[in-house]
Amino acid sequence: MLVTVNALPLAVGVLLSCSTTLGEISVYGRLTLAITWAFTQLVVLVGGTWWYENRAVSSFEPASATTTASRPAGGAW
């Protein structure tokens, strides 16, 4: 999933860096599409990694929680 989240922005970023016509489209004031997209890529990378880490941790935790819950409170059978 991390690949999908980053692959699309990367593909668009590569396209924008290869095409001056597309890259120089004005987005806001003097900000161009190319530079705005570059910052977006950075944000998506950091956000995607944070989400990936949280997902990996939470997918590990239910298993241990289940294991803990299935045990008797006193720890004996």
Next chain:
Amino acid sequence: MTTHLLSVGAPDLIGTAARGAVISAFLVFIGLCLLWVFTLATQDDDPERLYVAGRSLPPVFNGVAMAGEQITVVILVSLPGAIALFGYDGVSTAVDSALALGVFLLLAPRIRATRRYTLGELFSLRAEGPGVRIAGAVVTLCIAVPLLMVQLRAGGITTALLIGMPSERAQVVCTVLMGFLVTCFAGVADLRGTSFVQVAKVPVALVTLAAVTVLALRFFDWSPGSLLSAALDKSVSPGGYLSPGLWEHSAGGGPLGTLSDHIVVILGTAMMPHLLLRVSAGRDVPAARRSLSVAVGLTGLFYLLLITTGFAAAAVVGSGRIGAVDAKGQGAPILLASEVLPHHSTGRVVLITLVACVAFLAVLTAVASVTFAAAVSVTRDLPGRKGRARIGIGEPAVLRLAVVALCVASLLLTTAVHRYPIEFLLAFSLGLAATCVFPAVVYSFFWTGFNRRGLLWLVYGGLSLCTLLTLASPAVSGTRYALLPEQDFNLFPLHTPGLISVPAAFLLGWLGSTRPWERTTHRRHTAPGPASARSAPAARVDSGKDAVSG
């Protein structure tokens, strides 16, 4: 040439009044730093503790150290300069360098699950024998030595600029002195020792970059929009500053050249041997993944600050002045630090000294990390371990000798070619990592049919192709910024070979492993037999998958 341009103006970036104080504070810092470094020296003889800190580094600590691996002196001084001079093209390179850690994040848990930490050992996942280990060591050395040369040279140039003597001779002297100090550190430290220095470097670098940017914003009423507008107005091409195509180096090859640069920077940065070693220092697979997540966050912040520093340098100093000091803009951070506070103020001296200290720490750690990883590969992957044990030379002694030999060789080579622009060696080094390491690691993890022949074809074929294409590229001849500008034998139009060499390496790996022409001949003459013996190593790789997915 960079050196030529540097010596033309002989600019004094920080002024005579501040120079004495800056140099004194810088020397005190170096002395304290070396004292601290020598307390980190290890007498441990256990190879596992020496190479990967006994796989005991806490995840956050290791993650910060991994972020520190990205803060090299070349990145620190070249990228803000490239952004200040070429705008978007520099930003694009910075973003690619950050994205590389995202690629590494996908492979790191698998690498950690194998418990292998040199390229030779990783290559042995599906292919046995000393030839495979030697191939790993050869690739590691071919990546490391050019990288060390570029780092040492950047360190020398930066120090010469700081002390106000950017002449060719001063640069060589500074390079040799820096190289000597770094060799002393690399010769005594282990992975744990370098980790402590990396961890100390990260906050210092982030705070310094943030301070420089905030002080620059003060000139523009704290408005980032006004700062960006000023950067555009003071750039060499206000109309094209925030669009692709201003950097002649990357724009020269057209869209294909840009695509090749993306491939090389992203895949090459992700596959550096010192990162493989670093990820193996984590306790287990989840710890390695967590380290990478921490590293991605810090690296993202670092590159964001680096980009703002580049724009701030263009806005405050101006692209023209930055380009006059150095054609590649390596003086940009120092110029910015010397301009954001009033002359003759103590704060200015402190700020310039901080920049100098970060640059020194960046040289120290970058060179030590790369050298250490290469020396570990030499110690473990090259043949002769049994012979060395018989005559009583242990692995730690071989490691120390290899570290010193690598540092000295790189320093001698850097000094010998000081008249030439060798910055293209960084792209060559990244190109080699992208071509020889990335396809081999991907095949080793995801294709059970990958075997010894495929690996050797991939590694040596990729190495040869990468070298030949670089030699025939505009980075070596035919352009004014080439290694040999007077010569013209650039038959290959792209500056970096990645667009051709990476797919070619994948193809060579597949051809060598499957040999479709022999299979056709074999089918003609014999009936199909049982599966080959390559399933044995494959099973070993697959055994690590459970750990990764868990």
